[in-house]
Amino acid sequence: MAKQVRQLDRVVIRFAGDSGDGMQLTGDRFTAESAQLGNDLSTLPNFPAEIRAPAGTLPGVSSFQLHFADYDILTPGDAPNVLVAMNPAALKANLADVPRAADIIVNTDEFTKRNLTKVGYDANPLEDGTLDSYAVHEVPLTSLTVKALESFDISKKDAERSKNMFALGLLSWMYNRSVEGTEAFLRKKFANRPELVEANVTALKAGWNYGETTEDFAVRYEVKPAKLPAGTYRNITGNTALAYGLIAASVRAGLPLFLGAYPITPASDVLHELSKHKKFGVLTFQAEDEIAAVGAALGASYGGALGVTSTSGPGVALKGETIGLAVMQELPLVICDIQRAGPSTGMPTKTEQADLNMALYGRHGESPAAVIAASSPSDCFYAAIEAARIAVTYRVPVLLLSDGYLANGSEPWRLPKVAELPEITVDFATAHNHENPDGSTAFWPYLRDPETLARPWAIPGTPGLEHRIGGIEKADGTGNISYDPANHDTMVRLRQAKVDAIARDIPDLVADDPSGEARVLVLGWGSTYGPIGAAVRRLRDNGHHVAQAHLRHLNPLPANTEAMLRGYDKVVVPEMNLGQLSQLLRGRFLIDVIGYNKVRGLPFTAGELESALEEIVKNV
Amino acid sequence: MSEPVSPNGRRALDLVPKAEGKQTMKQFKSDQEVRWCPGCGDYAILAAFQSFLPTLGIRQENTVVVSGIGCSSRFPYYLNTYGMHSIHGRAPAIASGLATTRPDLSVWMITGDGDALSIGGNHLIHALRRNVNIKILLFNNRIYGLTKGQYSPTSELGKVTKSTPVGSADAPFNPVSLALGAEASFVARTLDSDRKHLTSVLSAAAEHQGSAFIEIYQNCPIFNDDAFEVLKNPETRDEAVVRVEHGEPITFGPDGAHCVVRRGFGLAVAKTAEVDPADIVVHDAHDPDPSYAFALSRLPGENLLHTPMGVLRDVPRPSYDEIVRGQLDAARTGKSLDDELDSLLYSGDTWAIV
Ligand SMILES: Cc1ncc(C[n+]2csc(CCOP(=O)(O)OP(=O)(O)O)c2C)c(N)n1
Ligand code: SF4
Numbered sequence: 008m009a010k011q012v013r014q015l016d017r018v019v020i021r022f023a024g025d026s027g028d029g030m031q032l033t034g035d036r037f038t039a040e041s042a043q044l045g046n047d048l049s050t051l052p053n054f055p056a057e058i059r060a061p062a063g064t065l066p067g068v069s070s071f072q073l074h075f076a077d078y079d080i081l082t083p084g085d086a087p088n089v090l091v092a093m094n095p096a097a098l099k100a101n102l103a104d105v106p107r108a109a110d111i112i113v114n115t116d117e118f119t120k121r122n123l124t125k126v127g128y129d130a131n132p133l134e135d136g137t138l139d140s141y142a143v144h145e146v147p148l149t150s151l152t153v154k155a156l157e158s159f160d161i162s163k164k165d166a167e168r169s170k171n172m173f174a175l176g177l178l179s180w181m182y183n184r185s186v187e188g189t190e191a192f193l194r195k196k197f198a199n200r201p202e203l204v205e206a207n208v209t210a211l212k213a214g215w216n217y218g219e220t221t222e223d224f225a226v227r228y229e230v231k232p233a234k235l236p237a238g239t240y241r242n243i244t245g246n247t248a249l250a251y252g253l254i255a256a257s258v259r260a261g262l263p264l265f266l267g268a269y270p271i272t273p274a275s276d277v278l279h280e281l282s283k284h285k286k287f288g289v290l291t292f293q294a295e296d297e298i299a300a301v302g303a304a305l306g307a308s309y310g311g312a313l314g315v316t317s318t319s320g321p322g323v324a325l326k327g328e329t330i331g332l333a334v335m336q337e338l339p340l341v342i343c344d345i346q347r348a349g350p351s352t353g354m355p356t357k358t359e360q361a362d363l364n365m366a367l368y369g370r371h372g373e374s375p376a377a378v379i380a381a382s383s384p385s386d387c388f389y390a391a392i393e394a395a396r397i398a399v400t401y402r403v404p405v406l407l408l409s410d411g412y413l414a415n416g417s418e419p420w421r422l423p424k425v426a427e428l429p430e431i432t433v434d435f436a437t438a439h440n441h442e443n444p445d446g447s448t449a450f451w452p453y454l455r456d457p458e459t460l461a462r463p464w465a466i467p468g469t470p471g472l473e474h475r476i477g478g479i480e481k482a483d484g485t486g487n488i489s490y491d492p493a494n495h496d497t498m499v500r501l502r503q504a505k506v507d508a509i510a511r512d513i514p515d516l517v518a519d520d521p522s523g524e525a526r527v528l529v530l531g532w533g534s535t536y537g538p539i540g541a542a543v544r545r546l547r548d549n550g551h552h553v554a555q556a557h558l559r560h561l562n563p564l565p566a567n568t569e570a571m572l573r574g575y576d577k578v579v580v581p582e583m584n585l586g587q588l589s590q591l592l593r594g595r596f597l598i599d600v601i602g603y604n605k606v607r608g609l610p611f612t613a614g615e616l617e618s619a620l621e622e623i624v625k626n627v
Numbered sequence: 628m629s630e631p632v633s634p635n636g637r638r639a640l641d642l643v644p645k646a647e648g649k650q651t652m653k654q655f656k657s658d659q660e661v662r663w664c665p666g667c668g669d670y671a672i673l674a675a676f677q678s679f680l681p682t683l684g685i686r687q688e689n690t691v692v693v694s695g696i697g698c699s700s701r702f703p704y705y706l707n708t709y710g711m712h713s714i715h716g717r718a719p720a721i722a723s724g725l726a727t728t729r730p731d732l733s734v735w736m737i738t739g740d741g742d743a744l745s746i747g748g749n750h751l752i753h754a755l756r757r758n759v760n761i762k763i764l765l766f767n768n769r770i771y772g773l774t775k776g777q778y779s780p781t782s783e784l785g786k787v788t789k790s791t792p793v794g795s796a797d798a799p800f801n802p803v804s805l806a807l808g809a810e811a812s813f814v815a816r817t818l819d820s821d822r823k824h825l826t827s828v829l830s831a832a833a834e835h836q837g838s839a840f841i842e843i844y845q846n847c848p849i850f851n852d853d854a855f856e857v858l859k860n861p862e863t864r865d866e867a868v869v870r871v872e873h874g875e876p877i878t879f880g881p882d883g884a885h886c887v888v889r890r891g892f893g894l895a896v897a898k899t900a901e902v903d904p905a906d907i908v909v910h911d912a913h914d915p916d917p918s919y920a921f922a923l924s925r926l927p928g929e930n931l932l933h934t935p936m937g938v939l940r941d942v943p944r945p946s947y948d949e950i951v952r953g954q955l956d957a958a959r960t961g962k963s964l965d966d967e968l969d970s971l972l973y974s975g976d977t978w979a980i981v
């Protein structure tokens with residue numbers, strides 16, 4: 008039967024199943040196939056914190072959403088056009104997100120009485136009309152897979168496990184993606200278990216052929232490659248990009264990279280990734296706790312390395328005192344906070360941006376640090392370089408904010424040329440910098456560069472510059488211990504002025520307002536960049552005027568921030584917290600910005616932002 | 628005395644640049660006024676340390692002293708080396724980051740009984756376990772000095788202080804036992820007032836590749852005066868102090884009247900005249916089994932009687948920093964890092980858009 012082929016400009020697929028069903032892998036592979044085909048894409052993995060919650064239960068559901076399109080897209084999509092539900096739990100947990108008329112592919116083998124009861128379905132939703140308004144494809148995925156693998160000498164369990172490859176084959180057929188890359192991937196992954204290679208490849212192809220031959224799947228879809236700027240691309244997650252950015256910063260600065268870290272979701276992958284790259288001289292130190300991790304990083308910075316620590320909110324809370332020490336000692340230090348839903352353990356695998364206040368203020372005393380945030384997975388690369396640049400240039404701790412959404416989400420990244428990456432200049436002190444009244448010279452560790460206000464970075468081993476630093480207040484210039492009241496006031500103001508001065512060295516905030524007629528500005532920071540951008544596009548498509556600006560630097564803010572905000576009748580600030588940036592802007596500029604705040608552990612959808620913003624835009 | 632060579636044949640100061648001329652004690656004194664209370668044991672330790680540093684023969688700028696917080700932790704300010712007075716309990720972590728990245732430095736750490744064993748206990752045991760190349764001097768005055776006299780994790784049970792007016796209810800740590808339990812490869816004890824002994828222990832520690840842990844009994848005349856009197860008073864000290872020297876039979880007391888013998892799973896004190904000389908324990912700091920040094924550390928009874936002094940343990944063990952630097956060296960390719968970075972970025976599944 009000749010199949011009909013329909014052109015689409017974009018599709019959102021969600022693979023959902025039990026934690027043990029391999030949905031993250033399936034999603035990753037489909038993503039790789041789509042990337043190879045040249046689609047623009049954005050992904051959203053969503054998994055439970057438990058490694059293996061009881062099989063078949065709602066808490067055990069793991070999903071992977073992928074948005075791919077023939078134009079540049081900004082988010083992983085609000086609602087799936089296709090849901091692949093590997094069991095009743097996956098159907099139940101995800102159905103509310105699926106719009107009517109969407110395709111739902113269910114693995115009927117798993118819809119047994121027992122599995123249905125486990126998730127509280129009294130009747131089988133495949134039979135009781137629950138799914139009447141959807142395009143349901145009932146596929147006995149497990150038994151088809153087992154059947155396809157009959158002739159293999161593998162256990163029934165191993166055969167059943169390959170059902171995700173069957174599903175991937177089917178979806179790859181539906182959306183016209185080549186499975187060659189996946190085949191190569193499987194050959195590598197199971198290199199030392201050849202029987203599994205063949206089984207998985209066979210399941211993959213069986214899935215493909217199933218689409219080709221069954222009448223249930225009458226239509227095939229095509230999403231053409233996106234017209235993206237020319238270049239070489241790869242798909243990248245935020246955590247990998249962040250790790251690469253730190254390596255790039257170390258190479259550009261000519262400083263060895265030292266990472267102190269203690270494992271924590273969703274930051275551990277930064278440690279994992281960096282520990283692979285020893286040829287760059289990257290030293291990864293898995294410390295006994297987060298306090299030791301940042302302490303060791305500071306010790307390394309003191310010795311002339313690029314000291315970095317990576318963690319999530321609970322870890323930053325522990326590091327506060329040491330960050331304060333770095334403020335006092337005026338040494339470079341980068342603290343990466345891959346934010347997750349809090350407080351306390353909160354929802355470790357879910358995203359949030361509620362650590363902004365902690366990054367800005369979470370230390371005792373007047374303790375200014377620079378704060379910057381990444382806005383997309385690939386932007387984590389550039390944000391990491393910028394964090395290192397500021398830390399090294401100004402000798403300050405820099406908090407680099409990412410979050411769970413950026414960390415695990417991915418997007419195609421147009422690869423930069425190394426020579427085009429920002430320069431990071433390091434100037435270690437090598438000579439005396441002060442002349443005594445008697446004409447002799449001395450080294451004063453707290454004499455500042457008039458431009459940057461940075462103090463000299465004199466590393467141990469430099470002859471003649473022996474000096475002591477510490478957490479006790481320093482006398483301006485000499486750096487000796489001082490309890491002098493006026494000196495303390497001076498030093499507090501100097502440390503603040505130094506961080507404030509970074510504003511001269513960062514780009515102005517830029518508003519995107521194509522019509523030039525916007526009276527409402529949407530100002531975001533961090534990972535809301537994608538959803539805000541998508542919502543703003545939709546509003547403009549519907550004839551509204553709205554401007555968008557996004558903050559990379561949260562401390563200091565770009566010099567033109569206040570002027571820009573004053574240029575609009577209304578400023579809307581969407582945040583995945585209860586209004587932390589809003590509060591800052593109101594307090595600093597006395598501008599009554601309008602917050603849009605949700606803390607659900609999930610990124611905003613473009614749709615919800617669109618409606619919220621539309622209300623405001625219509626009423627200015 | 629010791630066997631300072633690590634398993635790969637390295638000595639602690641091998642990678643530290645040597646001084647050119649002869650060094651003096653004076654050049655290691657900073658211009659800062661020393662501000663401990665009169666009579667504080669810290670003065671004696673400082674003087675011993677200042678006169679010991681020139682004997683190392685390494686360049687002045689390659690010595691770094693890192694401390695935590697407490698009276699004792701003011702130490703770095705008084706030394707004309709590189710120095711960092713950090714925060715309470717965290718010096719082992721900071722020193723670990725420094726020593727791991729800079730094999731050309733001789734890194735010393737100064738800490739107190741509260742700093743090392745209370746707030747910093749976790750960092751201390753992990754630094755010792757890793758065997759990072761840092762030399763840790765724990766000034767044990769069995770009290771919190773800087774915060775004005777609360778009991779500490781080494782104060783004796785029932786200690787009456789400002790925070791324990793009817794006596795403390797928690798049993799103390801024995802820092803030497805703790806360090807041995809944490810897999811320390813060098814463990815020693817000495818006394819603030821015994822400059823010669825203190826200096827000999829410092830010299831042994833300096834040469835040890837890996838972490839060295841030295842407990843220094845230090846008198847705090849203000850809040851815990853005479854805590855170690857029994858070890859210092861000429862009338863009692865001979866009975867109280869058990870000097871240990873590698874390779875020497877352990878005898879002590881007037882004319883060596885007492886000795887140490889094996890008993891059950893541990894060690895005990897006996898009268899030399901009453902035992903077969905062959906049964907007297909010959910001190911072996913290099914015994915691979917830490918149980919021996921542990922048994923030695925358990926000798927003292929109440930009131931510090933029979934306190935071992937000297938290097939209890941000194942064994943070769945690979946240091947963390949050597950191992951990780953070895954891993955980095957092995958991974959180096961000789962290509963320029965710019966090229967390596969380029970290959971890294973362009974690795975994996977890439978595709979071109981024209
Ligand atoms: C985080 C923190 N908690 C508490 C203190 C207060 N504090 C300073 S020193 C100290 C105890 C010091 O005792 P010890 O380490 O024995 O040093 P000593 O003064 O006896 O030499 C305490 C509790 C501090 N500086 N920082
Ligand atoms: S309080 Fe005690 S330990 Fe502290 S300086 Fe005074 S005598 Fe020394």
Ligand SMILES: [Mg+2]
Binds near residue numbers: 697740769771772779
């Ligand atoms: Mg003390």
